[in-house]
Amino acid sequence: MPQVETKTQHMPTPLETVFTPVEVMPLETPSQPWRFALIGGVLALVMVGLWLEFTGLSLGLPYAPVVSKDVQRGRVLLRGEQGFVTLSESTGKTVNQNRKYPQGRLASGVLGFVGKDDNGVFNKGLYGVEKFENDWLASGQDLILTLDPTMQASAEATLENAMLATGSEGGTVVILEAKTNRLLAVANAPSFDAANWQDGREGLWKNRAFRDTFDPGSTIKALVASMLVNEGRAMPDTPMYAPMQRQYRNAPPVRDAIKHPSDLTLKEVLRYSSNVGISFFADQLGAQKLHDYLVKFGFGAKTWKNDPSLERNDLSDWQDWRPRDFATHSFGQGFTTTALQLATSFSVLVNDGKLITPKLFEGQDIPEPRRVISESAARTTREMLEYTVNEGVPRARVPNYCVGGKTGTSETWYNGKKSSSRYHALFAGFFPVDKPKVTIAVQLYAPKNDIHGSLGAAPVFRQIVLETAARYGIAPVPCAKK
Amino acid sequence: MTERIQRFMLFYAALVVILVGVRFVTRDSDQNLLDLQGETVELTEERSKLQFQLDTLESPIRVRRWAFANNMIPFSSASSLQLEFKSLKPLKPLLKIQEKISVDTKWR
Numbered sequence: 359m360p361q362v363e364t365k366t367q368h369m370p371t372p373l374e375t376v377f378t379p380v381e382v383m384p385l386e387t388p389s390q391p392w393r394f395a396l397i398g399g400v401l402a403l404v405m406v407g408l409w410l411e412f413t414g415l416s417l418g419l420p421y422a423p424v425v426s427k428d429v430q431r432g433r434v435l436l437r438g439e440q441g442f443v444t445l446s447e448s449t450g451k452t453v454n455q456n457r458k459y460p461q462g463r464l465a466s467g468v469l470g471f472v473g474k475d476d477n478g479v480f481n482k483g484l485y486g487v488e489k490f491e492n493d494w495l496a497s498g499q500d501l502i503l504t505l506d507p508t509m510q511a512s513a514e515a516t517l518e519n520a521m522l523a524t525g526s527e528g529g530t531v532v533i534l535e536a537k538t539n540r541l542l543a544v545a546n547a548p549s550f551d552a553a554n555w556q557d558g559r560e561g562l563w564k565n566r567a568f569r570d571t572f573d574p575g576s577t578i579k580a581l582v583a584s585m586l587v588n589e590g591r592a593m594p595d596t597p598m599y600a601p602m603q604r605q606y607r608n609a610p611p612v613r614d615a616i617k618h619p620s621d622l623t624l625k626e627v628l629r630y631s632s633n634v635g636i637s638f639f640a641d642q643l644g645a646q647k648l649h650d651y652l653v654k655f656g657f658g659a660k661t662w663k664n665d666p667s668l669e670r671n672d673l674s675d676w677q678d679w680r681p682r683d684f685a686t687h688s689f690g691q692g693f694t695t696t697a698l699q700l701a702t703s704f705s706v707l708v709n710d711g712k713l714i715t716p717k718l719f720e721g722q723d724i725p726e727p728r729r730v731i732s733e734s735a736a737r738t739t740r741e742m743l744e745y746t747v748n749e750g751v752p753r754a755r756v757p758n759y760c761v762g763g764k765t766g767t768s769e770t771w772y773n774g775k776k777s778s779s780r781y782h783a784l785f786a787g788f789f790p791v792d793k794p795k796v797t798i799a800v801q802l803y804a805p806k807n808d809i810h811g812s813l814g815a816a817p818v819f820r821q822i823v824l825e826t827a828a829r830y831g832i833a834p835v836p837c838a839k840k
Numbered sequence: 841m842t843e844r845i846q847r848f849m850l851f852y853a854a855l856v857v858i859l860v861g862v863r864f865v866t867r868d869s870d871q872n873l874l875d876l877q878g879e880t881v882e883l884t885e886e887r888s889k890l891q892f893q894l895d896t897l898e899s900p901i902r903v904r905r906w907a908f909a910n911n912m913i914p915f916s917s918a919s920s921l922q923l924e925f926k927s928l929k930p931l932k933p934l935l936k937i938q939e940k941i942s943v944d945t946k947w948r
Contacts, residue, residue: 394842415863415870447888460895501930512898758920797858827913830892 390417396811397687421501431457431481432495434469434488436507437720443507445469446488446552456480456512457488459552465510466564467546468718471555485555487562491719502720504540509533510559512825513545516818517800521547525806526816530567532701533826534797539705542796544698558603568661571694572801575766575811576631577786578652578690578741581703582640583624588711588735589766590616591642594625594742595702600635609682612637614690625742629750631727631765633689640688646775649676650689654730659693690766700800704786708794709742711736744837754785754816756823758834763787763798765811770804780804783814789823790835796826 420596432444470486483492513531517730546566551556585798586592600622604612618630625637647722658673686692711731715724769776783802788794800815806816
């Protein structure tokens with residue numbers, strides 16, 4: 359029987375059916391899969407090994423640029439003669455970052471200090487500019503104050519000397535630049551070391567020049583005189599009957615301290631600082647006008663809008679004034695001010711009758727200047743105040759320089775009532791008289807010697823004038839040679 | 841197909857070897873970078889300290905105290921003398937110039 363050759367036919371697998379291969383490749387040799395797996399495995403191991411090696415080499419590679427992990431707080435700077443003077447700066451380690459104060463006590467009352475924030479870092483302003491400009495500084499931006507370091511140092515040293523000489527318990531000096539009203543110096547005494555603020559008590563930390571309020575006293579007579587001139591009610595030589603005291607019904611009389619003739623001109627009222635004389639002159643203005651002018655000069659309101667560093671100053675409504683209250687307001691009693699506000703009000707005379715809001719920071723946004731009195735009234739008042747110093751305040755006179763100003767002495771509040779033994783010695787003035795460069799306000803708190811403004815505060819003004827002249831190179835021009 | 845796979849795998853392996861080789865050769869750069877970073881931090885701190893010292897030494901209070909301690913005073917406080925300048929007498933002419941100049945000319 360012939361054998362039938364049977365031929366096995368290759369049946370396509372389901373996968374081959376799907377992909378319809380043209381030709382099915384049979385495995386070449388039975389050993390190939392093993393070789394393939396071996397090579398693949400070795401290669402995979404090598405690659406894993408190499409990858410691990412690469413990772414090991416790359417670990418710890420400093421990818422990021424050097425950036426201190428410290429919280430960088432902006433610096434507070436002053437614009438000095440040869441570049442910036444740093445008042446405060448951030449420095450230190452990542453942990454326990456600290457704030458340093460290279461100028462020590464310079465302007466510490468304005469600057470304030472910082473404490474630890476919620477993260478335990480020294481980046482939270484607790485007092486002064488550090489507090490009120492905390493958001494700006496905490497974001498790492500520098501803050502440039504308008505203070506002139508040389509003038510600030512002069513004002514502070516002069517004030518310290520005056521404190522020692524008069525036995526005062528405190529004091530302030532404010533210096534404003536004419537035309538711009540940039541604050542050139544804000545001196546507070548006693549001062550404190552901002553780096554060791556914990557060593558002091560709270561009373562030391564505050565910026566007295568912005569916060570301590572006091573009756574402006576007789577300094578205000580200069581402004582009342584300017585109001586009278588501006589209103590055309592009086593001129594420097596306008597006479598007025600001015601006895602040594604003025605009687606009021608159901609109220610104590612108003613008295614004068616310095617003996618003077620019974621008839622005084624307006625400028626003599628300033629020269630003798632006559633309360634009675636200025637009260638009679640003020641009658642020509644009326645209570646409402648006096649009140650409105652005081653408001654225009656900046657009293658009864660904060661110097662800067664929304665500034666928490668300033669106390670609200672107390673100026674009551676004129677309709678609440680009794681006749682004697684009207685009189686006392688005309689010689690600076692019955693309402694309060696700050697040293698900053700006193701300087702600002704006198705700067706109206708310096709700036710030809712315009713009130714310019716003072717500036718503490720470079721780039722500070724302030725309102726447009728507003729006119730308070732006319733240019734001629736301001737000039738006439740400056741000349742009256744020059745006469746006042748020349749004739750009545752020898753300790754404010756400056757050889758070879760022509761200065762103007764007004765003294766003041768006002769009672770202090772002590773233990774809740776007005777003290778009859780503790781006073782504020784005040785002086786507000788400017789120089790040179792014809793083209794003023796600066797406005798200066800001086801306040802000494804509770805001096806034991808030289809308690810009057812003409813004795814205690816006037817020499818501070820004189821010394822600051824001398825140092826301002828040296829700082830700005832103002833040539834001596836005696837008054838007589840004008 | 842297998843050869844193709846093998847070629848690719850060898851190519852990748854070569855790439856990885858090169859990469860790791862390069863990293864190995866530059867293995868010191870990490871430490872160098874870290875050292876440099878540390879040095880930069882140290883120098884920054886040093887600069888800050890020196891700046892602080894400079895600011896302290898240049899303090900206007902310190903300068904003023906030094907000036908006064910050395911008997912310096914503001915020029916505005918200095919005693920000044922005022923004198924009037926008188927005009928000087930006219931100087932005699934150094935050379936007397938003759939008004940007439942005569943010239944002699946000789947012809948040969």
